[in-house]
Amino acid sequence: MTVENGETAMSTDQPTTDARPAAVAAPAARAGGAAWLRRISPGRYSGVLAALLVVCVYLAITEPVFGTWDNLMNIVKANSVMFVLALGATFVIISAGIDLSVASATAASAMILGLTLRAGWATVPAIVVTLLFGLGLGLLMGATISWLKISFLVVTLGGLSIYQSFALVVNDGATISVFGLSGFSPIRTFVNDEIAGVPLLLLFDVALLLIAGGVLRYTRFGRALFAVGSNPEAARLNGINVGAILLAVYGIAGLTAGIASIVQVGRLTGASPESDPTLLLTVITAVLIGGTAYTGGEGGVFGTMIGVLFLGVVQNGLTLSGVNTFWQGMVSGLILIGAVGLEVLRRRGRLPRLRRGGPPPESPPAAPAPAAGPLA
Template sequence: MSEPTLAPTNESTSQQAQPAATPPGGTPPSLRGPGVAGSLLHRFRGFGGALAALLVMVVYLSVTQEFFLTKANILNVLSGNSAMMITAIGLTFIVLSAGFDLSVGAIYAAAGYVAFRTLDAGLPPIVALIFGALMGMFLGGAVNGVLIGRLRLNFFVVTLGTSSLFTGALNVVTNGKTSSIDEPDSSLFYWLGNGSIATIPIPVVLSLVVLLISLYVLRFTSFGRAIYAVGGNPEAARLAGINVSWVYVCVYGVGGLLAATAGMVDASRLASASPTAGASLALTAGAAVLLGGTSFYGGMGGVGGTVIGVLLIAVLQNGLGLMGVSAFWQGVVTGIVLIVAVLLDKLQSRSA
């Protein structure tokens, strides 16, 4: 007589049903991302429309405008928009945290004036640059960041108020007048906006350095990961042990620092500091950030897309100028670009 076959026990059944063990330090298969190719496609999708529009404009202007592809025009476009590039990169940190800073234009103007007054007092140019940068970091982090991060006030109301406050205070101090100072060609401050390295203007080199540092911070540091976490879900980030308030203080400090840096670059390039400088900078830089695929809802995007957004606006304005379009119409077109940027951000958020 053959021996009866025993039914499998519950223990053996449960062992067979269990998935493969997760390797030490690894990620369960069900939680793994789409891989490198999928990640690249996801990032490209964020600014793919802006990149396509940029390429179309470059091809069209190259065919129709003889002067467009010359080295002089390309360097002029890059140098003239370096300040906006630096400001937009700083604003990207803030938008990634699901915030915005309407006061970057006021900080931009104030930094240029502080640097000029420091030079006028006879202090070395390096001291003027440090004072301007620290002032921008203070106004962005210690004022905006603390009010938003520590006191939990609405970022729109806070930065709208501080923008008016900073601009008003600057107008009171300057009496609404533009300041200018003659700097020798050998001065560090003059070199910041007008010098060059191997025919590449210093503002372009500086914006590239800021871009590379920002890419590294957002991609490979715990601070960068914390920004994405806070922008995606601040409450979940808080439960995960992230100091959300401190992240807000830091991102607004970074935004203020880079806006101040951009303001000093532009003041050096133009040899003047105006209290009205940067009046529309927040909106233009914000449009570039949104066009570059960084979501206004936070947690999605990056500075790589912001570069595409800045170049799109810069090439558009340069092309309109080469075609002889009135400056008034250039403002109309820039406004349309801003509206399109917000619309694209809305559609992208729905898709995500």
């Protein structure tokens, strides 16, 4: 069985080894080496990276405020919630799924944080409960999808409605103000403070990026995830527990919703039961324009970071240019359609693939069965 792994820079997957007979092992090893070079190539997100650079240069010339350090750091802070959610969404989309409930799960988790802080809880217990709550919401989606074999679109669409209703019910639709509460002070410090002019949020985002990239690139779970996204039946025949992988990726998405809710509450100084109507769209758009294939099996978190930066810079540029905020959602929608359209054309062979040698796209190296373990 062969499965096609993703091609990314900071690739997030790992070079494969070959378990076939010695007669074909040497050529396969050479192909595998070439495949590794392709995976560290920025081919999958080179387009959006080039677009990001062009937009940055244009805005730096036309809007002098854009290039200031304060404005650039404001872009980072303003898009931190989207970035955290996009990391989790990358795992889900690599598995050939999608989670439509992440925005409402973030709102529900924010309400849990607000309720615990208002009840006088200390910071650490409130954060732990919030993270566990978000994780539980994701695991619920994953369990329903993997065990009941219900379409991820149906399950997560239902989750969107359930979690949004929960967020509204727990406090009668009212926002919970946490400003001035003792348990909120450390959260506010974390979200707003800087070290030598660098926001703590930026350092936190980089740490999450490295952790997520390491999980995808260097762990057996990461290799199994790419195999499941490429061909779940082939992955199953190779001994991978597909249900466990799906449970894990939706759990990761739920955990990132819990993390994002903490950042959101820290920025807003309150827990709002209303989820941002554009948040889900921008999260999915960032992942797809960052090079993760909507069909699964390809992608990575470094490209997702580029996608988040691109959307954040475009939104900031539109704001600086005086464009009405109502138009900004339309721009995100057009970018999403364009990204998916380009991916479709690429898969049909109508766009060139940026590669660095090795076999043609239709001849990827074989993926081995993972070693025995809890996920196998």
